[in-house]
Amino acid sequence: MKETEASRTAVLVCQGRAVGDGRLASGRFADPVAAQLLRDDERAEVELARSGKAPSGWRARMRYEMLNATAAVLVTRTVAIDDAVREAGNPQLVLLGAGLDARAWRMPELAAVAVFEVDHPASQGDKRERAEGLEPVPKSLTYVPVDFGRDSLGAALAAAGHDPAAPTTWIWEGVLPYLTSAQVESTLAVVAERSAVGSRLVATYPVHNRVAVLGRRALRVYSRLTGGKDPLEHERHISAWTAEQMDALLAGYGLTVTADRDLHDIVRELSIPARESRFYGLGRVAIADR
């Protein structure tokens, strides 16, 4: 990531959740806070995508399609992760690369939980501005600014009051693609070190997918043509795994994969119309327990 600029992908995925709220997987997914975390121009795009009326101009039409495809991906992975968080019921929750995640404002199940939001300092500063005035649900919400490429995650969590003797649920959602393998390994080392028995890691990760590579290229071309900013400009996809590779990677840190699902299967279960999102690339979600 760029040193000073807040994550653009965090905004895009937040827009996806706002587009999906009340429209996709009703009864299993709701994120009314997502729209509140968006700036006016970002929310206007969401409203257009939610209208169900595809605009006629090709630029607006492309943005409309992209946001609807993003919504399908985001709603799917949110449902899978929320279920895993509830099932674990741990007293601590650490969001690694929290972005504009709204769990701390929308999940009543977190009322007795100590939540730690870890993110790149620039993205976190932006999030804190956006969340001003919103009332968090958890027992405590602590912001932990960390650049995974530069800072010590373990020291930052210790200073923030994270307790390694109590079980933690770790969410690593939509972050793995942007990390180098050294950053992935050093983060996992800290997760392993600070995971008491009963802890759980929930991670979404991309698989090698030529179609998704094309999708990301299309996003770049589209951004150039429309004069907009490429959300992936400073956050290139650099990593991908197979399910077997992920299992072996996590096992190396004492974490046993108890479930690893293709998000396409969950899309079908939730009856989400997601034809376009195959192009965008869904990936998998792994749940690993200590």
Ligand SMILES: C[S@@+](CC[C@H](N)C(=O)[O-])C[C@H]1O[C@@H](n2cnc3c(N)ncnc32)[C@H](O)[C@@H]1O
């Ligand atoms: C696609 S966003 C996902 C945000 C959030 N987890 C979600 O799903 O809504 C990627 C997140 O990874 C964070 N990130 C990427 N590289 C990072 C780094 N080197 N150090 C800290 N955070 C990083 C960004 O700041 C951003 O919040």
